Amino acid sequence: KPVQFDRIVQESVNKMQMLAEVKDVILHAEVDPAVSMNADEERLHQLLVTVLDNAIKYTQEGGVVRVTCRKLAHSVHLEVEDTGIGIAPENLPHVFDRFYRGDKARSRQDGGTGLGLAIAKWIVERHGGKIRVESKLSMGTQVLISFPL
Numbered sequence: 001k002p003v004q005f006d007r008i009v010q011e012s013v014n015k016m017q018m019l020a021e022v023k024d025v026i027l028h029a030e031v032d033p034a035v036s037m038n039a040d041e042e043r044l045h046q047l048l049v050t051v052l053d054n055a056i057k058y059t060q061e062g063g064v065v066r067v068t069c070r071k072l073a074h075s076v077h078l079e080v081e082d083t084g085i086g087i088a089p090e091n092l093p094h095v096f097d098r099f100y101r102g103d104k105a106r107s108r109q110d111g112g113t114g115l116g117l118a119i120a121k122w123i124v125e126r127h128g129g130k131i132r133v134e135s136k137l138s139m140g141t142q143v144l145i146s147f148p149l
């Protein structure tokens with residue numbers, strides 16, 4: 001059913017704002033108004049929270065996470081960009097694998113499962129969309145998602 005995409009993005013950002021503040025990471029959102037698409041609202045919310053959680057988690061204090069949501073003629077583009085630790089080129093092909101976790105992630109105590117991006121990809125594809133990750137080690141990461149309208 002049609003959901004207000006811009007509202008879901010804003011709600012997810014608001015939800016993650018607290019985590020960003022605690023980590024001293026600046027979380028910015030630039031969202032085009034009045035973007036609606038047929039979607040599973042709960043899943044979209046989960047997708048955004050997962051990607052935002054990673055971006056905040058893998059960004060050092062003083063860093064920036066920027067979310068942009070742009071409506072084009074026949075698609076919606078969602079971008080989550082961070083100035084964090086980045087991903088080494090040899091690890092980039094594996095980030096969507098189930099249970100894959102980077103070295104830094106594995107050695108962390110507050111461990112996740114390595115399922116986050118696998119689930120994110122599943123959700124995007126269920127909506128007919130595409131997701132890809134670009135990254136430069138020590139520079140930051142971009143998660144680029146597009147949905148057809």
Ligand code: ATP
Nearest residue numbers: 054055058086101102105112113114115116117141
């Ligand atoms: P973690 O257990 O560390 O939370 P995860 O369970 O969230 O990982 P995924 O979300 O699937 O697992 O991410 C897989 C791996 O991709 C992470 O362990 C991390 O190494 C890397 N990764 C994902 N997002 C980012 C990001 N924004 N910046 C740097 N590395 C990232």
